[in-house]
């Protein structure tokens with residue numbers, strides 16, 4: 359009965375009937391190997407190729423609800439590069455009374471001068487505002503292996519002999535983190551499929567622990583309000599940073615515009631001369647021009663000099679977000695999946711343009 363077989367990469371139930379459906383594996387592959395991967399995972403592992411998936415986020419959320427009926431530790435992985443975009447809204451309602459440990463991943467992208475204590479406090483405050491009181495917050499980097507020992511120790515401390523559920527949105531680095539933990543704990547090499555493309559882990563995977571309990575890797579929740587979910591794989595390589603961000607500082611006068619490739623634009627309308635620090639992938643082209651000629655400039659260069667996207671028609675048309683800087687505290691303007699612009703303490707008025715449906719928000723400055 360093939361329904362008993364799960365893919366070793368993503369956990370989905372394997373099937374041999376329909377190649378266009380998820381979990382497909384050729385019969386021969388099912389018979390031969392000790393480790394079995396569905397075709398999708400096989401392709402990711404061997405060819406770095408990905409078949410896009412389209413799944414209903416509400417199905418994932420229902421799966422999360424099952425956690426409320428367990429006694430467990432919930433480990434929520436968030437992506438520091440896209441904190442609000444990688445947050446699972448209403449997480450506390452899904453997990454019941456279980457404690458939550460927050461693992462804030464991808465610290466390797468933050469400049470060395472970052473004040474880590476302050477960052478942690480920032481996260482705590484933010485989590486509290488969203489209704490969550492984490493038992494602890496660990497800053498780590500899954501793929502660079504930073505503070506993984508601290509994360510493991512915290513998991514061991516707070517699970518108190520219970521199961522551990524790992525939750526997060528797609529692309530937060532959940533699979534990388536679990537692989538890293540397994541490697542440190544048991545010396546195992548990568549067994550869960552990771553990739554830079556959103557939505558790699560499809561069904562819950564149970565990883566047994568010595569005491570009869572388990573680490574349960576839940577499917578990543580897809581959030582469509584992030585640019586990282588919309589661009590094609592080639593463009594994703596450009597916008598998703600792999601190394602420490604080099605902050606790019608622009609002294610702007612009123613009526614100046616910054617283009618972020620051809621994915622977003624910020625018009626600085628009023629507020630006098632002030633500096634804006636862009637935290638975006640080092641490979642993303644940022645272009646400064648005048649507000650008055652910005653439309654014309656975009657029309658001429660979109661998809662060419664102003665890229666990614668290579669093909670602007672693949673993305674929704676831009677929507678304008680009017681933002682008033684309060685003048686009370688330093689604020690970041692976040693364009694989900696693309697990065698953020700750290701603004702000064704002065705008052706100011708901005709128009710930020712991004713494809714419709716992409717989250718554009720302000721927050722107290724993170725760095």
Ligand code: GDP
Nearest residue numbers: 464499500501529530531532533534552553554
């Ligand atoms: P999942 O969807 O949450 O399971 O995420 P993955 O583990 O597949 O990781 C998504 C992407 O984030 C991959 O391209 C990883 O290489 C990358 N990634 C994971 N951890 C880190 C990290 O600590 N730092 C950086 N810069 N990238 C990471």
